[in-house]
Amino acid sequence: MEEEEHEVYGGEIPDVGEMDGDLEAPNPDMEMAAADEDAAKELDEMKKRLKEMEDEAAALREMQAKVEKEMGAQDPATLAANQAGKEEVDARSVFVGNVDYACTPEEVQQHFQSCGTVHRVTILTDKFGQPKGFAYVEFVEVEAIQEALQLNESELHGRQLKVLPKRTNVPGLKQHRGRRFNPYMGYRFRRPFMSPYMYSPYGYGKAPRFRRPMRYMPYQ
Structure with missing residues (x-):
């Protein structure tokens, strides 16, 4: 059998060995x-995320x-020390009520200077800066408290002052004031519970009324 000749355009047909040699192995x-390189990129991204988390936590x-x-959070030891210092200051202070609104701290100090050395005078005001009508007087000596109490019902600007020892407010403890007796209203008591079967059908506090039957009397 005769071999057929193949015509190649543009060059000769390469051998199979030459084609295999052209492909490079990986x-x-x-x-x-x-x-x-990919692992290094992932590690850098993880480090970046970890840094962001640490910044957020900080x-x-x-x-x-x-x-x-801002809220004044302190440890218990500091709070106890502050409370003890406040009690010591309150032991050297008095409450002054019924103070005239036009009275100044200097005038209050002059009124109590005969009792002892006045360290501070505080006139309480509201949120608008108006006096509330009472003040606190702090002395240097504890013995001055008894002398200051002697000025109870003394007059300043034509008004009788009410002088009392200052009370120490305990944090977290609210003082409950009982309801005062009203002589016009009296004490109100709740009505005891009564079963619906015990209610009177004629109204509260009323008794049934029975009418006598009418007789026919034609010759009256």
């Missing part, structure tokens, strides 16, 4: 380098510390 070093701690500082 390089394992290049693949390993690419894998290492910002939260700073914000919490700021809020606690």
